[in-house]
Amino acid sequence: MEYLTPPPWHAAIWQRLCAMQDDGRLPHALLLSGPHGVGKQQLADALVARTLCRRPGVSACGECHSCRMLAAGYHPDLLRVAPADNRRQIRIDPIREVNAFVAQTAQQGGARVIVLQPAEAMNVAAGNALLKSLEEPGERTLFILLADIPSRMLATIRSRCQHWALGIPDRAQSLAWLNETLGEVQDGDFWLRVAGGLPLLAADMAGGEARGLRQDLQELFDSLVRGGEPIAEAARLDRQAVERILWYGIAWLEDLIRLGLSGDIDQLRNPDLLPLYRQAVKNARLRDWFRLLDYAREQQRLLIAGGNPNPQLVLEAWLVRWSALLRS
Ligand SMILES: [Zn+2]
Incomplete structure (x- = not known):
């Protein structure tokens, strides 16, 4: 058992x-x-x-x-x-x-x-x-x-x-467990990286529905980079997933900041998003990404602390800010 x-x-x-x-x-x-x-x-x-x-x-x-x-x-x-x-x-x-x-x-x-x-x-x-x-x-x-x-x-x-x-576990141990858990999918390495080294989170994200959310958000990110309308995009998101959406947003912002600070692509947690990141870093300054990151973390904190913000409004405000930076 x-x-x-x-x-x-x-x-x-x-x-x-x-x-x-x-x-x-x-x-x-x-x-x-x-x-x-x-x-x-x-x-x-x-x-x-x-x-x-x-x-x-x-x-x-x-x-x-x-x-x-x-x-x-x-x-x-x-x-x-x-x-x-x-x-x-x-x-x-x-x-x-x-x-x-x-x-x-x-x-x-x-x-x-x-x-x-x-x-x-x-x-x-x-x-x-x-x-x-x-x-x-x-x-x-x-x-x-x-x-x-x-x-x-x-x-x-x-x-x-x-x-x-409890800190981030040993990578080799996590990967062995994850590959066994994911079975034939065989991309444990990728998901462990996406999940920041947290094996249970990686297993969760690699699962069917959660995997779809990441795909949706990637398309949304792509749309915003190309000038998509943030309020319309927010309406398509599942407001129940607001915490996970912010989680991804924060992880991607951290990647953007890593890229902006060092240019080192080996450090990226979402290497598949590199083309989008490259487009995004052209458009905004590092300090603006930091501000957006602070904002996202504060929203996340409020959600977790039960300040009871309206998830739809949180998503809209978040995407409007993202989009403003991507267009600037
Ligand atoms: Zn017993």
């Missing part, structure tokens, strides 16, 4: 976590941070399973009563907290549930685990409500907090967790 073991590039950190757990040295609150697609979730899932397992070995056994409950999708001693549907924030109500959960004894007589994701989505009231449980969690309780950008968490929460920052 895949979720019982973490992805291969987390093997070293996994060994350390397991050794600490076996020696009773694992702190009761862990913060796993790292970019989206680095495999935080998979590492956390494996640790959840091993913590709840009654006969853990190198990983959870997959066969005991506890493992079977987990596999069936419900375990009474596991509580997962995430933003409610259509919301970006984790508010105080689910944290009150966490506090009640921590106050009970474990139903299976073993450990209790609380997974909070994304931890930076907790609003201030929720964060403050969680503090007491983090400080005095009671016996055999493990909090696992996951965050893409831990600096956006309340400092008081962060300081009460042991922080494990």
Whole structure:
């Protein structure tokens, strides 16, 4: 069962976590941070399973009563907290549930685990409500907090967790895994580069629908370079994909800036876009690309933070700015 073991590039950190757990040295609150697609979730899932397992070995056994409950999708001693549907924030109500959960004894007589994701989505009231449980969690309780950008968490929460920052994994390991995952597609190298070295993100992007989005955006970029009308182009985009669209926009801007600064095409994450980049760098100055990059990152931050901007307006404003630079 895949979720019982973490992805291969987390093997070293996994060994350390397991050794600490076996020696009773694992702190009761862990913060796993790292970019989206680095495999935080998979590492956390494996640790959840091993913590709840009654006969853990190198990983959870997959066969005991506890493992079977987990596999069936419900375990009474596991509580997962995430933003409610259509919301970006984790508010105080689910944290009150966490506090009640921590106050009970474990139903299976073993450990209790609380997974909070994304931890930076907790609003201030929720964060403050969680503090007491983090400080005095009671016996055999493990909090696992996951965050893409831990600096956006309340400092008081962060300081009460042991922080494990997961960086870009080893390229050879990632590529081996990706080629196996993508199977016959065989362009793992390209997608790993596009995804900035993040294997799970690469696998996701190379999948059918996501691959189509990149193709659409490439055509849109091409159209804007040739003077296309940005509002009309924005209307054709799927507003649900706004975060991914901004993600691509940011990656492409970073490429443009790399090209503008060094001219080194080996550093490009999207080498297939070089002809478009060449056209684009003719039209605008480096500092304008930097400004557009700042703008895109701010929009991305607002979307993630739940400032609740209208996705259609975000897309329009974004494409209008792109297009203005490409035409200038
Ligand atoms: Zn088990």
